Amino acid sequence: xxxxxxxxxxxxxxxxxxxxxxxxxxxxxxxxxxxxxxxxxxxxxxxxxxxxxxxxxxxxxxxxxxxxxxxxxxxxxxxxxxxxxxxxxxxxxxxxxxxxxxxxxxxxxxxxxxxxxxxxxxxxxxxxxxxxxxxxxxxxxxxxxxxxxxxxxxxxxxxxxxxxxxxxxxxxxxxxxxxxxxx
Numbered sequence: 001x002x003x004x005x006x007x008x009x010x011x012x013x014x015x016x017x018x019x020x021x022x023x024x025x026x027x028x029x030x031x032x033x034x035x036x037x038x039x040x041x042x043x044x045x046x047x048x049x050x051x052x053x054x055x056x057x058x059x060x061x062x063x064x065x066x067x068x069x070x071x072x073x074x075x076x077x078x079x080x081x082x083x084x085x086x087x088x089x090x091x092x093x094x095x096x097x098x099x100x101x102x103x104x105x106x107x108x109x110x111x112x113x114x115x116x117x118x119x120x121x122x123x124x125x126x127x128x129x130x131x132x133x134x135x136x137x138x139x140x141x142x143x144x145x146x147x148x149x150x151x152x153x154x155x156x157x158x159x160x161x162x163x164x165x166x167x168x169x170x171x172x173x174x175x176x177x178x179x180x181x182x183x
Contacts, residue, residue, distance in 0.1 A: 039082075040139060046084040047135040052122050053113030056131070058175040061148065063134060065174040068149045072181075076153055087111050148172070152179035 050070060055062035073079035073086045080086050090109030092102040104115035114120070122128035137143045149155075150171040156162050158176045168180035 043083040044132065044135045044139050046087045047139065048128065048132040049120060049122065050087050050111055050113075051131040051135065052124075052128050053120075054111060055175065055177070056124065056127050060134070062175040062177065063131060064146070065149050065152075065172075065177060065179060066155065067135070067138060067145075068147045069152050069155055069179070071145070072147065072149070072151055072153045079153070088114055090115060148174065149179040149181075151181045153182065154180040 047067060047070060051063045051066055054066045070083055070086050074081055074083055080089055088104070088109070091105045093105055095101040095103050106115055106117050109115035138145050152171045154164070154168055155177045156165065158173065158178055165178075165180060167183065169183045171179045171181055173179070
């Protein structure tokens with residue numbers, strides 16, 4: 001797909017999604033997910049937090065892009081098969097308080113916000129609510145999800161140059177993230 005086409009699709013999708021989200025209509029009782037209610041709620045919360053911590057300073061294109069990476073990983077047998085497990089993927093160690101509880105090792109997770117040692121409770125409640133509604137609408141099928149990353153399973157901020165990027169195929173740059181998939 002040509003770059004101009006991707007930009008046009010991104011722009012149209014962003015406008016349509018923003019208009020849908022900005023109405024902030026309730027999704028209660030409208031869930032069409034095949035997941036159980038508890039799993040669906042947990043998945044939406046994980047997805048919303050990932051959008052919040054990875055792309056809250058971006059537009060809906062940025063939210064869509066980081067969400068696409070999570071969903072692409074869920075659908076790839078090389079990664080965990082649930083949204084929360086993909087987001088929380090990384091090495092862990094036993095807690096010093098309870099050996100049965102596993103704690104992520106600081107700065108070693110797939111999504112850095114999850115194991116950066118900081119609180120995972122969003123401070124900007126209004127932004128988080130918007131992303132929570134967006135995640136719910138994606139998972140319930142209320143809005144059609146379009147993968148604007150061309151199947152990416154990886155991304156990084158545009159101000160870093162990780163060594164792993166050389167081993168992947170670059171797909172697109174959206175906002176301040178560069179996206180990749182397996183070669």
